[in-house]
Amino acid sequence: MVVSPTPYIPSFIRSFNRYYLYPQYSKDVINYKGTAVVRPPYFKIPNNKFLSLNFKNLSKAIDSCIVEPDSISLIHAHFGQNGIGALRLKNRIKVPLITSFYGYDSGRLSKLFKPYYRPLIENGDIFLALSKDMKKDLINIGFPSEKIVIHHLGIDLNKFNPSLNQNNRKFTFLVVARLDEGKGVQDTINAFNLIHNSNMELIILGDGPYRNKLINLCRKLNLHNKVKFINNFKSKNPRRTVLNHIRKCDVFLLTSFTNKLKSKEGTPVVLMEAQACGKACISTIHAGIPEVVVNNKTGFLVKERDVEGISIKMNLLYNDRKLLKNMGEHACLHIKDNFNHKIQIQRLCDIYTGSMKNDI
Numbered sequence: 495m496v497v498s499p500t501p502y503i504p505s506f507i508r509s510f511n512r513y514y515l516y517p518q519y520s521k522d523v524i525n526y527k528g529t530a531v532v533r534p535p536y537f538k539i540p541n542n543k544f545l546s547l548n549f550k551n552l553s554k555a556i557d558s559c560i561v562e563p564d565s566i567s568l569i570h571a572h573f574g575q576n577g578i579g580a581l582r583l584k585n586r587i588k589v590p591l592i593t594s595f596y597g598y599d600s601g602r603l604s605k606l607f608k609p610y611y612r613p614l615i616e617n618g619d620i621f622l623a624l625s626k627d628m629k630k631d632l633i634n635i636g637f638p639s640e641k642i643v644i645h646h647l648g649i650d651l652n653k654f655n656p657s658l659n660q661n662n663r664k665f666t667f668l669v670v671a672r673l674d675e676g677k678g679v680q681d682t683i684n685a686f687n688l689i690h691n692s693n694m695e696l697i698i699l700g701d702g703p704y705r706n707k708l709i710n711l712c713r714k715l716n717l718h719n720k721v722k723f724i725n726n727f728k729s730k731n732p733r734r735t736v737l738n739h740i741r742k743c744d745v746f747l748l749t750s751f752t753n754k755l756k757s758k759e760g761t762p763v764v765l766m767e768a769q770a771c772g773k774a775c776i777s778t779i780h781a782g783i784p785e786v787v788v789n790n791k792t793g794f795l796v797k798e799r800d801v802e803g804i805s806i807k808m809n810l811l812y813n814d815r816k817l818l819k820n821m822g823e824h825a826c827l828h829i830k831d832n833f834n835h836k837i838q839i840q841r842l843c844d845i846y847t848g849s850m851k852n853d854i
Contacts, residue, residue, distance in 0.1 A: 495566075496531045499555040499579065501538035532559050542606055549610055552579035563587040568846055574599030574607055577614050577621075590619040590849040594645070597624070597760040597781065600631040601752075608635060619849050624760040625782025631758075643845060646785070648838030649766050649829070656772030656826050657741040664695045665812055668743035670726075670736055670764050673702030676757045678749035678778065678799070680704075680711055685749075685804035687715045694812065696721045699739055737767075744818065745811050746773045750780050751798035761786050766833045769793070769825035774818055776807045786833070792825035 524531045536555035538548050556579050560566060569584055570592045571577040577593030584591040593614065599607065600623070621637050622645045623629040629642050667686065671677040679698060686696045698708065698721065705723070712721045726735040740746065746768035750759050761782035768775055769786075775793035777783050778800075789795040794810075796803035811818045 495559075496526075496529055497556055497559045498531065498533045499536050499552055499576070500533045502535040534559055545606065545610065549575070549578055552576070553582040556580055557583045557586065560587065568592065568850055570594070570846075572596070574603075574611065574614070577618060578607070578610050581613055581617060584617065590852075591617070592620045592622060592845065592849060593618055594622040595624070595628060595632060595760075597628070597758050600628050600635065601758040601781075602756045604631065604635050611635060611637075620845065622845070625785050627758075627781050628760060645841060645845065646833055646838055647761060647763055647766070648833050648835030649763060649770060650835050651770055651830060653737070654767055654770035654829075655741075656770075656822065664693055665691075665745075666743045667694065667696045667745050667747055667808060668699065668739055668768075669697070669747050670699045670740065670768075671702075671748060673698070673700050673705045673708060675704055676750055676753040676755075676759075677702075677704075678751050679708055681749045681751070681799060681801050681804060682747050683708065683711055683715070683717065683721065684801045685808060686721065687717060688802065688805040689809055689812075691812070694720070697724060697739060697743070698722070699724045699726050699736060701725045701727050736764075737771075740768050740771050740773065743768075743773060745776060745808065746793075747776045747804070747808075748783075749776070749778050749796075749798075749804055750783070751778060752780065759783060766829050770829040770833075772822040772826045774811055774821035774825060776804060776811070788824070788828055792821055792828045 522532070534555040536551040538551065552575070556576075560583060563586065566587055566589055568590050569580050571580040572594045574593060574595050577591065580591055615636050615638070618641070621632060621642045623632055623642055624644070624646065626644060629644055632642055633639050669679055669682055671679060673679060683696070686694070709723060712718050724735070724739070726732040729735040746765070748762055748765055750762070752758050759781040765775055765777060765783065765786045769792055775787050777787050777793065777795055778798050779795050780798055784795060787793045787795060794807040796807060
C-alpha cells in the first residue's frame with residue numbers, strides 16, 4: 495500500500511506562487527498497477543513557525559489510512575519529514591521503519607528539522623542515503639552510522655537507448671532541470687558565452703522560478719539566437735519531450751552548486767538518463783554527482799561555480815569527437831552496471847528482508 499499524504503493548502507495561498515502546487519488529495523483508495531494508493535489530506539500551514547503542528551497533522555493523516563495493521567510488515571517512508579510522520583504508525587503497529595532521504599531533507603532543511611529528527615534517530619530502523627556525501631550529512635545531523643545504508647536510485651534501461659546524432663545540424667548542448675538558482679544554469683550560460691562558435695547551440699529544458707532571470711541573462715549577453723528555452727510542461731507529454739531532446743543532444747550539462755540556503759542535490763536521475771542514452775556529461779563536484787558521473791571516463795566534473803572550467807570542457811568535447819563517442823559508450827555501460835533499476839530494486843528487497851529479520 496502507498497500512502498501519499500498531501501498538504502491541503504487553500505487556493506488563495508497557492509495563488510501567490512504558481513510553483514507551490516501539490517497533487518490533488520483524495521481519501522479514496524486508487525488501484526495503480528495492483529497497488530493500493532491513497533492521498534490523505536492534512537492541513538499544513540506554509541510557515542516554519544508551525545512545524546510542530548504540521549508534523550502532528552501529517553502523523554494523523556498517515557495513521558488514519560491503516561485500518562488493518564496486521565497486513566503491514568514494514569513501513570518505508572520517503573523523505574525525512576515523512577519518516578517523522580510515520581513514527582506514530584510504527585509505534586502503534588510495531589513494525590520496522592525505513593526512511594529514505596533525498597537531499598533537501600538532509601541538507602537545506604536539516605537544521606530546521608533536527609529537533610523533530612530526534613525521535614526518528616532513536617526509533618527508526620534503517621536510513622537510506624543516496625550517496626556517500628549524503629551519508630556524511632546524516633551522520634552530522636546525528637543519525638547513527640551503523641543504521642545508514644547507501645542505496646542508489648535506478649532507471650528503467652528499456653526506456654533509454656543510445657542514439658547517434660545527425661551530422662547536418664548544430665552541435666547541441668542540453669540542460670534539463672528545474673530552473674532554480676542551485677541548478678547552476680546561469681553558470682552554463684556564462685560558460686557557453688565564452689565559446690564563440692556559430693555551429694553550437696544551448697537548449698535549456700524545464701521551468702522554475704529562475705527562468706526569467708536566465709532569459710534576461712541571455713539577452714544581456716546577446717545569446718538569444720543561440721540559447722533556446724523550452725518549457726516541456728507545456729507539451730502534451732513532458733517526459734517524452736525530455737527523452738527526445740536527450741537523444742538528440744551531443745552533450746548534457748548539469749552544473750549544480752550548494753547555494754546560500756545550503757540546498758544540495760542527491761544523485762540527479764537526469765544524469766543517469768542522459769548517460770543511459772550514451773551522452774557524455776559535464777557536471778560539478780557536488781553532493782552525490784561524482785558517484786553518477788565518472789570524471790574523465792563518462793564525462794567531466796568541474797568545481798562548483800567554475801565557469802571557465804565548464805567552458806573548457808564544452809570546447810574539448812566539441813573538438814574531440816572520438817573522446818565524445820568514447821565517453822558516451824562508457825557512460826551507457828556505467829549506468830547499466832550501477833544504476834539499473836532491476837539491480838536497485840533487488841537490493842532494496844534485500845534491505846526489506848534484512849530489516850524484518852533484524853539482520854542488516
